[in-house]
Amino acid sequence: MEREEFLSKLGIGVLAICTGCGIASCGSKSNDPGPSGGGGGGVTPPAPGSGTVFTADLNSEVTAIGTTKVSGGVILVRIAAGNVAGSFTAVQVACTHEGTNIGYNNSASKFVCPLHGSEFSQTGSVLLGPAAVALRKYTVNISGTTLSVVA
Numbered sequence: 001m002e003r004e005e006f007l008s009k010l011g012i013g014v015l016a017i018c019t020g021c022g023i024a025s026c027g028s029k030s031n032d033p034g035p036s037g038g039g040g041g042g043v044t045p046p047a048p049g050s051g052t053v054f055t056a057d058l059n060s061e062v063t064a065i066g067t068t069k070v071s072g073g074v075i076l077v078r079i080a081a082g083n084v085a086g087s088f089t090a091v092q093v094a095c096t097h098e099g100t101n102i103g104y105n106n107s108a109s110k111f112v113c114p115l116h117g118s119e120f121s122q123t124g125s126v127l128l129g130p131a132a133v134a135l136r137k138y139t140v141n142i143s144g145t146t147l148s149v150v151a
Contacts, residue, residue, distance in 0.1 A: 043072070043073035043093065043094055043101075044073060044094065045073045045074065045092030045093070045094060045136050046072060046073055046074065046092075046138070046151040047151060048136075048151055049151060050151040051150065051151060052148050052149070052150050052151075053071065053072040053073070053074050053090075053138065053149045053150065053151050054069075054071040054072050054074070054076075054148075054149055055146055055147060055148050055149075056069055056076065056146070056147040056149075057145060057146060057147075058083050058142070058145040058146070058147055059145050061147075062076060062077070062078045062088070062147070063078070064078065065078050065079065065080060065081060065106065066078065066079075066104065066106030068103075068104050070093050070101070071149075072149075073092060073093055073094065074090050074091070074092060074093060074138055074149055075090065075091060075092075075093040075101075075102065075103075075104065075111070076088060076089075076090045076140070076147075076149055077089050077090075077104045077122070079109070079122055083142055083145065083147075084142060085139075085140045085141060085142055088140045088147065089122045089123065089137070089140070090137070090138040090139075090140050090149045091111065091120070091123075091124040091135040091136060091137050091138065092124075092135050092136040092138075095113040095115065095116075095118055095131055095135075096118075096126075096131045096132070096133040096134070096135060097113065097115075097116055097118050097129075097130050097131035097132075098115060098116070100113055100114065100115040100116075102114075102118075102120065102135075109122060110122065110127060111124075111135065113131065116130050116131075117130075118130055118131035120134070120135050123137055124136065124137045138150060138151055139151075
């Protein structure tokens with residue numbers, strides 16, 4: 001076998017292997033409604049209509065502005081004083097770019113992905129990419145001192 005023939009066959013074999021392992025599928029996922037899970041352990045967000053995701057006791061949890069609670073694929077943040085639904089926001093915790101868990105930057109009032117720097121508003125809309133899809137937002141209900149996050 002000559003060198004040129006060998007390299008040609010080697011190239012076809014490597015291309016077939018790489019296509020199977022997903023290297024050829026890298027790129028933007030702007031049409032993808034959920035995270036791809038490739039970036040750091042994000043949890044799949046609860047589907048709309050799936051019911052109560054979790055509850056919080058407002059006597060002992062998320063008591064100060066900027067504090068968070070993460071559970072069941074959702075991040076809950078207190079964004080204002082008072083125990084009313086409007087004082088909180090809840091969005092999926094997995095970044096829509098690659099599924100890494102996001103955090104909340106209280107001083108900037110936005111969610112930030114530590115992996116590639118995507119930024120999201122308090123309602124989950126994209127402020128800065130590479131993420132192109134908004135975070136799923138969840139409903140916050142309050143009864144007495146019990147807060148419920150509902151999908």
